[in-house]
Every structure is written in C-alpha cells, then in structure tokens.
Amino acid sequence: MKAKEFKLAMVQMLVKGGDKQSNIQHAVELINEASGNGAQVVLLPECMDLGWTHPTSLTEAEEIPDGSVCQALMQAAKENSVYVCSGLTEKDGETIYNAAVIIDKNGNVLCKQR
Template sequence: MKVVLIPMRVEVGNFKANWNEFKKRFNEALEYEPDFVVFPEYCLTGFEEWDFRGAKLYDEIVGRVSELARENGVYVVFGLLEPYKNCVYNSALLIGRNGEVLLKHRKFQEPMKFCTGNTVRTTKTEFGKVAIIICGDLYNKRIAKWVRRKRPDYLFVPMEYSPEYGEMTSENVEAMSERVKLLGVRTFVVNSFPPGGAWAFNENGTLLASSRGERLLVVG
C-alpha cells in the first residue's frame, strides 16, 4: 500500500485558488502511483471563526473530488465543511477508486457552533480496514475508545494546526506519537500549509517518516 500525504497550501475563503492547488498537488502525487492520496482538514475552503459559508460548496466539492478519484483509480482522503440542518460539521471523507464516498467522519473535538460527531466508523479496502479522525480528535478520550474498539488497520488524520503556532515542534510530534501508541494503529497525519508537514507512525507510535512545509510525504 502506497500513501501520499499532501501538506496543501490553503487560502481561507478562496475556493477557486484552493481547487487549482488541490488539482496541482493531486497530479504531483500521481507521479508516485499511490493507492491513497491524503489532504488536510477543510482544505478546499479553509475556515475562520465563525464563517461557515464554505459548507455551501459541500456537494460541488464531493462531486469534483469523486471525479478525480474515479478518473485516476485512487482513494482520496480530505476534509471539508458539511452542512446539516441549522449547523455545520467539520467532516472528512474517504472517496473510493470508483468515485464513491466510502467513509465519512464527523469531528468530535470542536467548540460551540459546530455539530459534533459521536462515533468512529470504518470501511474495508483491499489493504485492510480503514478509519478517519480529524486533528484534535487524536487527543479525545472518547475517540480513543472508539478506535480501539473498531480496531482499524490504518488511520488517516487530516489536520489544520494553526500557523500562529509555527512549525510542529519535537514535543508536538512526540505527543502525536504517544497518542498513536495508545490507539495501536498505523497512522498517517497531514497538516495544511502554513505551517504544513506530514507524519507517518507505526502501530507502536514509532515515527516512520515525516516531511516539513509543503513537501509531499510518500510512504509505502
């Protein structure tokens, strides 16, 4: 199984620029003949408190990404804002090789004004069972319980670690490692740029590979 993690540059509120960047980075990833291409949290709209206008693009975004996945026969993991009744979820999807939505995760670890998820789901692929969580979910005790119960083979974590905090420090990466060790699943994390970065851990929390800034991380 080959995974390409893409720390994509994201402009808040600029769907056109983000879509062009998404396609550009997606095509870069295809050069490595990946099985999975993984993008960050709400990567096509960005997000600022409490501007949820990007949720209106949900159907268009799903349609466009599904077409790319189907045309190129790859799995795609990415985050987006999902409208629901009178509120919005911070969600992430796994799109299958045929363009079908195989898995949706709704983020637990969110402040007021978001709807929040209440479980972790898995789906089967030819490589094993897959799950998705989002950013701060990695540190949520309820999430940890669900992940351990569902026992996926692989976990994908789209992230948006604020550029205000600068690059991930060694302490930040060590904290991620400890959480992955607790979950006991091979885990792939990718952050939006800036500050960017991507990390791959084995089920024991050992860091297998990482990248800085916008650089792709190819694992497999």
C-alpha cells in the same frame, strides 16, 4: 500472511481561507501529481475547501457528497484511480461540521466522519 503494501501520499497544501475554487484546483493538481508518482492513497488536509476558521466556512460550506468540492474530489479520485481522504467543511441543514470523507478509486464516497 504478508501485509499488503501500498503507496500513500500525505499532501501538504496552503489552504487559502475562503477561496474555494483555488483550493479545489490546487487539491486536484496535487492528487494528479501524487497519482503520477505512484500513490494509491492521497491524504488531503483538514478543511481544505475553505479553512475551518475562515468566516466563509459558515456561509459557503456544502453538503457531502453533492457539493462542488466533494464532486471535484470524487472525479479526481476516479480519473486517477486512487483513494482520497480529505477534510471538508460540511453544511447539513443549518449546522456546519468539520468533516472528513474517504473516496474510493471509482469516485464513490465510502464514509464520512464528523
């Protein structure tokens, strides 16, 4: 049986510590670009939303999948019909996690890992 081939984009982006909106916008632009170049899977950096070591990760981390960052990534995955894997800072109750999500091409979160 022949292995299935696919095109994967490993995205390198400067994460601006604490600048969630700028990071979301940049990530969506890069997902669009990768998709336009034929990628079927797009990998984004660890904690691309706030930066793990930035102090705002303690105050602005969001729930997955309901937070604005995850929702924006879900929408970009759906609009581009690509899988997206991204690192995010996650808030669950009073605890903050360095998490990763995999989003399918329909915009659904398939899994989350902390």
